[in-house]
Amino acid sequence: MAKDTQPKMTNEPTGALGAVRIVLVNTTHPGNIGGVARAMKNMGLSDLRLVNPQGYPSAEATARASGAHDLLARARVHDDLDTALAGCCRVLGTSARQRTLRWPELTPRAAAADLLQAASSGPVALLFGRERTGLTNEELDRCQALVTIPTHPDYSSLNLAAAVQVLTYELRLAALEAGQGDAAPVESPGGGEVGAPHEELERFYAHLEETLQVLDFLDPDNPRHLMRRLRRLFARAHPSVNEVNILRGILTHAARGPVGRGNPERD
Amino acid sequence: MAKDTQPKMTNEPTGALGAVRIVLVNTTHPGNIGGVARAMKNMGLSDLRLVNPQGYPSAEATARASGAHDLLARARVHDDLDTALAGCCRVLGTSARQRTLRWPELTPRAAAADLLQAASSGPVALLFGRERTGLTNEELDRCQALVTIPTHPDYSSLNLAAAVQVLTYELRLAALEAGQGDAAPVESPGGGEVGAPHEELERFYAHLEETLQVLDFLDPDNPRHLMRRLRRLFARAHPSVNEVNILRGILTHAARGPVGRGNPERD
Structure with missing residues (x-):
């Protein structure tokens, strides 16, 4: 991960967040890729990998990326998942549904802690599947565990960028808690003036x-x-x-x- | 999943999540309203209020709402903020930046716990401002505290639907933790008096x-x-x-x- 020392985005996290790779597999709507780039940059991540994205690059992706064009421009496009995962010491996959062949299942919070801990040893990856069908069993085979975002049981399909937002938010919280972030934590209530004696x-x-x-x-x-x-x-x-x-x-x-x-x- | 056989969202939360109102003030991009509706439905919320939305209703909002059309159709449009907040016993505002005149500032997690606790007494509201400029001071005056989502200091502007996703995710977690998820009844107010609306x-x-x-x-x-x-x-x-x-x-x-x-x- 020499990425942290590269000229662009010099204020990017120097901690474990820089070692977390977001891998989007076979994304259908390029607008979602832009939304993912924005969510990542908001939360201090920088390494985006796209495996066989459809209709990408696209003006819609760029528009949705808003101020995260630099991150989108540096996203690497791969022909196959294994290349995108090269070098990763830990791989988690996201899944909306329970499967019969069960992998260990983590909450977003537990997954964030898990990934950050592993990131101290090397790059780690978080996989997001297709908008409609998620990850295939062959893709899940690359994962050590699955993350499921708790949703209303009747309507569990999150937008792809929204799912990345939740997971990267938890990663940022975990990094801040571990003192690996780049910014001061949010102040406690009533901050500011001293209470009257x-x-x-x-x-x-x-x-x-x-x-x-x-x-x-x-x-x-x-x-x-x-x-x-x-x-x-x-x-x-x-x-x-x-x-x-x-x-x-x-x-x-x-x-x-x-x-x-x-x-x-x-x- | 009796969804198909039931009239309108009867499986929506009857617990404290049902008392949390999401209020969007003067939203500029109708696509974001659709994204918000989807995020809310994913997380089990149902009460969306729009104060002077621009270019709404719109096909883009409907498209981004995906499977949350019903929630979007039931969203109420208001001419002024006070009408949207009528009856609320607790109002929190979202803000990306620190202000000189400080309100109590909560993390998303603390805000979720705060709102759910208050929701046992009556409706509560979470305010989201304009995409570019957020909430005005006059709008913040209606809030008892502010919520700030921790972001990278160099790029702190979250997409509106992404911000709603993070906050509603924390609300859902808090509800699940408190056992107030989709089926739990509203808790009766504790020993203290009910907060003034x-x-x-x-x-x-x-x-x-x-x-x-x-x-x-x-x-x-x-x-x-x-x-x-x-x-x-x-x-x-x-x-x-x-x-x-x-x-x-x-x-x-x-x-x-x-x-x-x-x-x-x-x-």
Whole structure:
């Protein structure tokens, strides 16, 4: 895999994703090949192999590839599957249906982990068959296991590019988890500002209670009940220091009252 | 597979997947709408909403829908986003990029778990923006959190149908994990209260903005900035209907002004 060091696409993954080959067998609709190229580039893969594609190259493939023309241009076309798989130390096939002669069957997530682990030793391949009929038994014989994407039992035929999207998405997640990706992971919820410390929150709650008294909103017989509800509400939001300041600014304005009604505090 | 003998998609999920609404805003390429319908049906979803789609209905959409014509035929077209979101107790938006004004950001997996949990209380929505420009800030204001699909940093623009495929795949996995797949009944809401639906939250935000104007708290040069911050704060808290009512009660009192200072509205 000297591909990673090649001039084009210098920001391509340097990790295991670069060793994963996507092999499309006898694809019927060239538009799907373009969609596959786009899905691969989105997820950081780069090695596309086409075994006897029909009607390819084609303007439709190029159009569907959108910004992934470079990847499509470097896709290699092969006359037979074995040439496309040359050098691969692990080969998985995709299949929509259960077969009587069962291969080991993996979920997309398990398959991604399996392929990435094997990719540390050399190139690996993921095979996708024809749009209508999938892979033949002879082609499946080249596979060590099958991957099945879980679908609604009544409608299990995924679009080819959609199937590649799901599998390459799982490959990318697996690479990111293993620290083999190229980008920072998505941030956890609430990212950004630091949460307000306890004492700031308590000052806010005291300010809120005082303001609600001024506004005659608290039930004099049971003021704690409402305050407890409001505390739970705001606690769930984890307000930042800035947000607490905004809320306290609103309280200060509320205690002064509305403008423009002969309010001596405001006009 | 009793499909042929049954009227319309009666084998569609009766579980939480059936409560997840996919909302496409202002889609430019009708082919993508067909691809989305197919992806949804593959993954067991059925509720597709189109807000001002361009060039739709179209033969291209129908062609790309493949075996999902029935789902496409039942897709509802709306003039505005709020109508499409009516009744939803949780709304997540998809976004390819980080924004300065940050919403809570979820991975597709976390978003799927989040939506399915909320779906036990009522309909939930997942928003997808325009192919080139995504969702506007005004549309994102309707969302409680954003979902970002991890992509290669140099090429992050997923095809619309591919993005829907990834998210609906994660939703299906989450439903299968939770045992809420195709046949499982909707879970009854847990101990907590039901989240306020979209339209109640929007009425609260409108009430809040109006009150802040009366209190002279909004920056007249940039009123949207503060409102956006406050929306994010309250969205994180998932207010219930009761809590929204309490907050609106406070606003009503605040607009009348404080008691005991010669305020003609109160004394």
